[in-house]
Amino acid sequence: GAGVSQSPSNKVTEKGKDVELRCDPISGHTALYWYRQSLGQGLEFLIYFQGNSAPDKSGLPSDRFSAERTGGSVSTLTIQRTQQEDSAVYLCASSSGMNTEAFFGQGTRLTVV
Amino acid sequence: RKEVEQDPGPFNVPEGATVAFNCTYSNSASQSFFWYRQDCRKEPKLLMSVYSSGNEDGRFTAQLNRASQYISLLIRDSKLSDSATYLCVVRTGSARQLTFGSGTQLTVLP
Numbered sequence: 001g002a003g004v005s006q007s008p009s010n011k012v013t014e015k016g017k018d019v020e021l022r023c024d025p026i027s028g029h030t031a032l033y034w035y036r037q038s039l040g041q042g043l044e045f046l047i048y049f050q051g052n053s054a055p056d057k058s059g060l061p062s063d064r065f066s067a068e069r070t071g072g073s074v075s076t077l078t079i080q081r082t083q084q085e086d087s088a089v090y091l092c093a094s095s096s097g098m099n100t101e102a103f104f105g106q107g108t109r110l111t112v113v
Numbered sequence: 114r115k116e117v118e119q120d121p122g123p124f125n126v127p128e129g130a131t132v133a134f135n136c137t138y139s140n141s142a143s144q145s146f147f148w149y150r151q152d153c154r155k156e157p158k159l160l161m162s163v164y165s166s167g168n169e170d171g172r173f174t175a176q177l178n179r180a181s182q183y184i185s186l187l188i189r190d191s192k193l194s195d196s197a198t199y200l201c202v203v204r205t206g207s208a209r210q211l212t213f214g215s216g217t218q219l220t221v222l223p
Binding site: 033035041042043045048056058059091093099100101102103104105106107 | 144145147155156157158159162200204210211212213214215216
């Protein structure tokens with residue numbers, strides 16, 4: 001596709017369940033970012049992938065959060081044993097290089113009930 | 114101190130007004146700078162990159178002052194459609210992650 005694609009667009013899950021969020025970056029983009037945004041708040045960095053380098057995981061809030069990027073393309077963010085405070089919009093972005101602008105997907109709105 | 118700081122506003126201005134937003138960043142090694150806009154319940158979208166010499170795109174002018182670690186965005190002849198939250202974004206360090214300011218909310222009034 002032309003842009004960054006995220007799925008699902010909305011996810012409601014019960015507290016304690018695991019969820020997987022998917023991001024399909026723009027074709028050819030080597031950098032991929034995950035952020036989350038709680039209602040009325042700014043963007044919180046989670047994790048960054050650049051090519052084949054080790055990912056920057058410094059923003060992951062706890063060991064319940066993990067992310068993979070397979071084949072340098074699609075990425076999956078997994079949240080285990082979800083808590084209500086995990087409710088937020090999870091945004092994925094990609095960029096073509098280390099110093100270029102990033103383009104965002106429309107996000108996944110996660111609600112933990 | 115936050116890595117990227119912005120005045121949260123809100124800025125309420127009449128149509129046709131000129132409005133300026135400022136942003137400061139803490140890391141002098143920052144490499145790249147951007148302004149994004151975010152509409153309510155939408156994803157951030159790139160407005161413009163910010164270059165060392167300053168740059169202009171229509172009604173929008175961005176400036177960078179490396180010595181003061183300061184970025185600005187000027188919007189001339191404001192339109193109703195300019196109402197949004199404006200995010201200052203900085204790329205810093207070897208990790209190259211993008212750090213976002215918390216945003217400045219602008220409402221252009223008829």
